[in-house]
Amino acid sequence: MRIQSAVASGAMSYEMLERFAERLHAMSGGQLEVELYSAGAIVPSPRILDAVDNGTLEAGFAWPQYWAGKHPAASLFSNTPVWAMSGMDSLTHLSWMYEGGGLEMYQELLSEEIGVDVVPIFVTPSGWQPLGWFNTPVESWEQFKELSYRSPPGLAGEIYEEAGANVTFLTGEEIVPAAERGVIDGAEWLNPLEDMSFGLQDAFDRYYLTTVHQFMDIGEIVINGDFWRGLSPQLQAMVRTAAMATIVETYNNDILRNAQALNTLRDEHGITIEPTPQSVHNALMEAAGRVLERRSEENEFFREVVESQSEFARTTQPWWGEVLRMYDGLSENAVIK
Numbered sequence: 001m002r003i004q005s006a007v008a009s010g011a012m013s014y015e016m017l018e019r020f021a022e023r024l025h026a027m028s029g030g031q032l033e034v035e036l037y038s039a040g041a042i043v044p045s046p047r048i049l050d051a052v053d054n055g056t057l058e059a060g061f062a063w064p065q066y067w068a069g070k071h072p073a074a075s076l077f078s079n080t081p082v083w084a085m086s087g088m089d090s091l092t093h094l095s096w097m098y099e100g101g102g103l104e105m106y107q108e109l110l111s112e113e114i115g116v117d118v119v120p121i122f123v124t125p126s127g128w129q130p131l132g133w134f135n136t137p138v139e140s141w142e143q144f145k146e147l148s149y150r151s152p153p154g155l156a157g158e159i160y161e162e163a164g165a166n167v168t169f170l171t172g173e174e175i176v177p178a179a180e181r182g183v184i185d186g187a188e189w190l191n192p193l194e195d196m197s198f199g200l201q202d203a204f205d206r207y208y209l210t211t212v213h214q215f216m217d218i219g220e221i222v223i224n225g226d227f228w229r230g231l232s233p234q235l236q237a238m239v240r241t242a243a244m245a246t247i248v249e250t251y252n253n254d255i256l257r258n259a260q261a262l263n264t265l266r267d268e269h270g271i272t273i274e275p276t277p278q279s280v281h282n283a284l285m286e287a288a289g290r291v292l293e294r295r296s297e298e299n300e301f302f303r304e305v306v307e308s309q310s311e312f313a314r315t316t317q318p319w320w321g322e323v324l325r326m327y328d329g330l331s332e333n334a335v336i337k
Contacts, residue, residue: 006045006062053116075155079214081288086313090216117225124219128210132188150187163287179203192261
């Protein structure tokens with residue numbers, strides 16, 4: 001099973017794919033071998049879904065928002081703004097996917113709305129993403145709007161534009177050159193660990209932590225339908241089990257290694273690390289509400305996904321949210337010796 005990734009080798013998500021491949025090899029006793037290819041090795045990353053559908057690749061790794069050009073609801077399955085507006089987190093998103101009907105809705109999106117014959121296997125979740133990198137203080141939304149900012153594409157970028165931000169879309173490797181030429185004043189990419197691999201700490205001196213444009217993100221392996229149906233039930237179960245194990249492993253690494261990266265940025269590179277101003281959160285959440293309402297009016301399936309997520313949030317948030325608030329309060333008052 002050849003898997004082409006949408007990220008380069010060396011990225012943490014690529015490393016998690018390597019561990020997935022090793023785990024699957026061991027579980028299957030070598031019956032199913034995985035060959036990994038980095039971004040662009042066989043097809044351009046935006047064409048991964050089509051390449052898997054037509055059999056050019058047996059499988060591909062990316063994030064659902066990569067297919068937002070085919071259907072706007074795709075972004076809802078990876079970094080939906082519903083969660084930020086409902087006070088939910090990435091674990092609740094996973095719960096919706098596996099226990100609240102989200103995975104079935106995503107398969108319906110791929111098969112019936114987009115019209116591709118693939119099977120999605122979620123594999124690498126991540127939590128918060130930052131507002132990002134700047135060379136001047138960002139103290140309010142009004143100040144932020146005056147800056148030229150590299151934002152994510154897709155639904156997140158649409159929310160920034162709706163809020164009135166001055167945004168541009170660049171790939172990760174384009175960010176530092178654009179900053180050095182003065183084309184952009186600020187940028188976000190993925191998380192502290194992945195950002196360091198692009199050298200963003202060499203182009204900026206301030207880093208603002210989590211914001212609501214991508215409260216969670218989860219990468220997927222999409223597998224060609226004919227190839228999947230050709231696997232025995234035992235091998236299919238091994239693929240799903242290896243992916244679930246990789247989800248846990250990814251969370252373990254995400255928490256520790258991003259904390260270590262933040263310490264490195266502060267202590268070795270002299271980066272000023274601050275929380276994102278509340279006014280930025282407020283502006284983006286208000287804009288997200290307008291975008292969701294507009295998109296829901298334009299597309300029935302989009303509306304159905306938003307309603308499913310919102311109903312799940314109404315059921316779970318009061319109780320799981322209380323747990324999160326308790327942990328937050330404990331950590332605020334913790335004495336670490």
